Amino acid sequence: MALCLCLASTAGLAQIGEDPRLAPLRELIQDPASKVRLEALRAVAKIPTGESAALALSALDRPMDPGLDYALWMTINDLSEPWIAALQSGAWKPEGHEKQLEFALKAIRPEQASRVLSQLLATKPLAKDGQGPWIELIGAAGSPKELRQVFDQVVSGGFDAPTSARALTALGEASRLRKVQPGGDLSSVTRLLTSDSEPIQVAALRLAGLWKQAAFVSSVAGVLSSPSLRPAVRDAALETLRQIGGPDSLKALQGLVASSNPSLRRAAVASLAQLDLGAALPSIVAVAQESSEETEALAFWRSVLGVKGSGKRIAEGLPKSGVPQPVARAGMRAAREGGRNDLDLVLALAQGSGLAGETGGAAGAEVIRDLAARAVSKGDPHRGESLYRRKDLACMSCHAIGGVGAKVGPDMTSIGASAPMDYLVESVLLPNAKIKEGYHSVVVTAKDGTEYTGTLARETPQELVLRLASGAEQSVAKADIEKREQGTLSIMPGGLLDPLNEQEQLDLFAFLSRLGKPGDFDAAQGGVARLWRIGQTVHTDAQAGQDVWPLTANWDDRRWSPAPALVKGVLTRDLINEITKASPWTARLGVYAATELVTSKDGKVRLNLKAAPGSELWVDGRKVGGNGASTASLKAGTHRIIVRMDPKQVPDELRLDSSDGAFVLN
Ligand code: HEC
Incomplete structure (x- = not known):
């Protein structure tokens, strides 16, 4: 009490109201120059009141940069107790300030954040539809007690399906990045493994893997024995077994390696290799030889070669008679990409498979x-x-x-x-x-022995995100990193x-x-469609009542084949015909090329099509014109554009341009 009075008197005006030192800072914190804002943010930290914490957090309403971010983080740390007091007394209201709340909760010490969250949860249970940022905040800052509350709400069906999956993901992030789990018995997660909802099933599997209890293994193996196993569930379940590890997981994986389902077998061998390379070695060679297709083989090699030291040991186990060439080629590529250079494996694959000339002999x-x-x-x-x-x-x-x-x-x-x-x-x-x-590789060895190489996509205080040679992003929690080195080899x-x-x-x-010089290889000018999908209709489509399926099919319909334009922005007849090469006994009824255009405002859009006479131009399921110039009135948004062609009149070159929007490129 005495302290309070003393502060009030040093503030000059004994009356209630804000500290007069805050008034000038209030303006400076809005200053256009970020340097001034930064100084103001640090000055605010000297005034230990709820108002000054609120003022500091209001900096988030303006653009931030890493320097400002750090200054605000320090200031909120200095002002954590006054800010919590203001929140508890209701003087600072979280409603409408969710972004500020999130920042503050992540900045203060975890035990302080947990105090705040438990108070918020006590006054307001989480909504069934998970409205607001609470679930993620609890994942990011909650203690075992709040995590337990969220977990119980999922298990008792207190959330709708999408929110349940979200809550499980947040619990997973708490475990992965902060190593914090709900308090008490976790075995009820196994009940969620059989959920009808795939996202819940996948999220629960990930969680079971992160929580790593041997008691979960039999339930996870049960999921894998389902006759209608979907790929996403399969991959998540195998990863769970790998993470749990131990003799039970090993046994379950060894059983799956003998499965009669080739894709399950392949995926199981890759997981087994990560768990116990020695146990997997004989199956690695056998499974590699089975894959008939280069892409399939490449995916397999990539997953197996992520295990430290695997290249050399696989090389020793390869049969002298070699492996099929597509499999060998894929293996040689995987062994040399992504900052890896497993020369033992490259040579062993090349020699056995008649590719001995292809070992990239050093060019001087x-x-x-x-x-x-x-x-x-x-x-x-x-x-x-x-x-x-x-x-x-x-x-x-x-x-x-x-x-x-x-x-x-x-x-x-x-x-x-x-x-x-x-x-x-x-x-x-x-x-x-x-x-x-900017393209140097980073080699990260995780505590479980997995090695990741890629370029650095981003880094936060808690995790490292790598871009792998496959293009996929891989996040590794800093808490799980054993060693991090700058790679000396190219990802290429x-x-x-x-x-x-x-x-x-x-x-x-x-x-x-x-590339980039004037002429046929200059892709610098925009406004032209470059990413196409090609579809065709044949007699069997007509019999099935599907004679114009491309006009209504989804963008990700598997009947479309991707067809990037040549650098100069056209699709040639050869390219189109190569993709639509129908078997000799089925005649093509129609050939379709689809692309997408994004417009930023409502209004007229001009489209300029270069195709053969008789071609039709369709936008969002409506015919708007043909060869030459057309106009369509479109609302702002993404539009599907389709060129419909007579198979006998596929043009030498197909080109579509428009300066009234941006064509989708990936
Ligand atoms: C696995 C991914 C990958 C593949 C496949 C790949 N590259 Fe690369 N490429 C890279 C990376 C990463 C770099 C930058 C690092 C370096 O300089 O080695 C690069 C660099 C280059 C460079 C030098 C670019 C510059 O600005 O210095 C050229 C040229 C190149 N690649 C051409 C090709 C060609 C042609 C192919 C196909 C035969 C190819 N790349 C296949 C990843 C790849």
């Missing part, structure tokens, strides 16, 4: 200069473009041109205009020779051009060297 400076000179004089960039698009070379799965493609590696749109030929040749043949700034694998003969290599280099 001489060879590179020579190839570069000949690429300039003898390379054909048009042929090179079709090589660049080839799936097995995988360039597009990591690089983008004109926005189309992936972003694991640098953008290629203007690489030819900015880099000399010998640099291009060296970059592709010897990716590890010089690694581009060497040996990608091994399947090409020398002329083809020259063609590919010629193509790269023309």
Whole structure:
């Protein structure tokens, strides 16, 4: 009490009302210059009142930067007790200030946050539809007591299905990033494993894996024995077994390796390898030999090679007779990509499979200069473009041109205009020779022995997010990291051009060297559709009453085949026909090319189609025109545009442009 009086008197005006020192800071905290805001934020920390905490938090209403973020974090830490008091007395109201509340709860000490959350929960139980930020806040800052409350509400059916899945995910994040779990017995999570809702099932499986109790294993194995097992549930359940580990999980996985279902078997071997490489080795070689397709094999190799030291040991176990070439190629690529260079495995795969010439023998400076000179004089960039698009070379799965493609590696749109030929040749043949700034790999070893390599996508105080060679993002909780190193190798694998003969290599280099220069290889100008999907209708569709299915099909309908445009922004007849190559005995009734346009305001949109006469242009299920210029009145949003063509009149080149919106590129 005495302290209070003393503070009041030092404030000058003995009356109630705010500290006069706050008035000038109130303006400075809104200052356009972020430096001024930062100083004001730190000055506020000297005045230990609820008002000053509220004032500091109001900085979040303006754009923040990392410096401001840190200053606010420190200030809220200094003012945590006055802020909590103001919240408890009702002087500071969380309603309408959810963002500020979230920031403050994450900034203060966990035991303080938990005090606040338990008070909020006591006055207001969580809504059935999980309205507001509470569930995630409890996940981010709650103690075992609040986590228990949320868990009980899920188990007793106190949330609707989407909210239950959300709550389970929040509980998972609490466990993954903060290592905090609900207090008490956790076994009721097994009841959720058989939920009808796939998102609940998957989230509950993840949770069971994070909570790691051997008692869960039999329920998880039960999920895997379901005859109608869906892939997302399968993958989550296998990951759960791997995380729980121990003799029971090992036994369950070994049982699954003998499954008669090939995709289950493949996935189980990958999980077993992560748990116990020695136990998995014989099956790894057997399963690798089974995959008939290169993409399937690549996914398998990638998951197995994530286990530290696996490359060398698999190499030793490979049969002398070799493995099928597509499997060997996929393995060689996985062994060299993503900052990994398992030379033992590369050599073993190559030797047994007749690919011995393809081990990317080190090209010297001489060879590179020579190839570069000949690429300039003898390379054909048009042929090179079709090589660049080839799936097995995988360039597009990591690089983008004109926005189309992936972003694991640098953008290629203007690489030819900015880099000399010998640099291009060296970059592709010897990716590890010089690694581009900003694309260095990071190698993270987790405490469970899993090794992740990728480029750093982002980092927070709690987690590290890597972008892997597959393009997927992988988050690793900092609490789980054993070791983190800067990688010395490129994410881009060497040996990608091994399947090409020398002329083809020259063609590919010629193509790269023309990118961004005026002409057929300039993708810099926008306004043209570059990402197409192609569909066709045949007689059996007509018999099934599906004669115009492409006009109404969903964007992710599996009957569509993706077809990126050439760099100059067109689809050629050859490209279209290659995709729609119907079997000789089925005649095509219609050929359809679909793309999407996003408009930012309501109004007239001009579309300019270059196709054959007789082509039709449909927008959002309505015919709006044909070859040439058309106009459509569209609301702001995403629109499906479809070009319908007579199979006998597929144009030499199909092109659609519009300057009234942005075409979707990925
Ligand atoms: C697994 C992903 C991946 C694949 C597949 C891939 N790249 Fe790369 N590429 C990268 C990364 C990452 C870099 C940057 C790091 C480095 O310099 O090695 C890169 C760098 C390059 C560079 C140098 C770019 C610059 O600005 O310095 C060129 C050229 C290149 N790649 C061409 C290709 C071609 C052609 C293919 C297909 C044959 C291909 N890449 C396949 C990931 C990939």
